[in-house]
Every structure is written in C-alpha cells, then in structure tokens.
Amino acid sequence: MGLLLISPFTISNLTYLRFPDQKDPPYEPTKLLMVQRVKPVKGNPYWDKKLLKHFRLDGKQNDIAVVKNIPEVNAMLWKIKHLVKITPIQCPDGMPEEGDFEGTYLTEYGEFRVSSRLKIDPKQIEATETFIKDERKFDVETLRKLLRLKWLSGW
Numbered sequence: 001m002g003l004l005l006i007s008p009f010t011i012s013n014l015t016y017l018r019f020p021d022q023k024d025p026p027y028e029p030t031k032l033l034m035v036q037r038v039k040p041v042k043g044n045p046y047w048d049k050k051l052l053k054h055f056r057l058d059g060k061q062n063d064i065a066v067v068k069n070i071p072e073v074n075a076m077l078w079k080i081k082h083l084v085k086i087t088p089i090q091c092p093d094g095m096p097e098e099g100d101f102e103g104t105y106l107t108e109y110g111e112f113r114v115s116s117r118l119k120i121d122p123k124q125i126e127a128t129e130t131f132i133k134d135e136r137k138f139d140v141e142t143l144r145k146l147l148r149l150k151w152l153s154g155w
Helices: 046-054 071-079 124-134 140-153
Strands: 007-011 012-018 032-037 064-068 084-088 104-106 113-114
Touching: 012 064, 032 071, 046 071
Parallel strands: none
Antiparallel strands: 007 012, 032 064, 032 084, 104 113
16 A cells, blocks of 8 residues: 655645645635724734724724735734734625625625615605705704704603
8 A cells, every 4th residue: 555645735824635636726815804803902012003003993892994905914914913803805796886886785704795775776866965955944043943842842
C-alpha cells in the first residue's frame, strides 16, 4: 500500500485538504464588508479607539459600518479584530441597477437584498410634493390655536 499525500491550503481563513489531482475550489472575495462593533470601547488603548472612530464605530455598541475589502482597510481591521465582527456582504439577488436603491436592505447575516415591496410608488412621491407646495396649509397662529383647543379638551 502506498501513502496518499494530502496537502493543506488556505483561502481567506478557510483551510482545505486536497488530494494531488484535485483542483482548488472557485472563490471570489466580496467587494464590501460589514463591520459591527461587539465589545465596549472603554478600557482599550487610544490606538484602538482611534481606529474605531475612523470607522465611525465609537457610538453605540452594535454600530455597523460598510467598508471596502481592500488591503489598507483589512490591515486596520486586523488591529481591532478583537473588538469587531466582520461579515462579508453577499448579493444573492444581484446588484441593484443605477437609481434603484430604494427597495434594498442589508440583513444581519451580510446579505444585500433587493425587495420590490419596499419600492416607493411614484404617485406617492407626486402626492407628497403637491402637499408640500400646497398653500392651504395652516399658518403658525392657526395651528397653535387648534392645538391649544385640542390640549384643553382632553380627548
């Protein structure tokens, strides 16, 4: 019996074992990353706080930032990897077309979805614009008077 040599190789944190005649699996890195802060800022050194501020993750603990997947950004993320959770952004529905971003949302698992239910109806936009241009709106004095009467009536 002969020995079967298996050589390990690594693709972006994933280690695979392959046989000598086996090809590498196809892998295309994502263009964007979703970075979420999961640890508190307090008690960390100033250089960590500076990087978190650079990514605008110095506010609430579960803040999210979307960054490019480029070597410069990856080097900065490597320094604060103990404070953040990094998720690659996938587009299972395909990238939206130009000017078609109103029906999109980002899930917590890093999926960039395009939903037709979230698209804004053009009639609704037109109605809003006509309401804004309408000059029959209440002036400040009338509005104060009506609100004061409502306040005094109780119900």
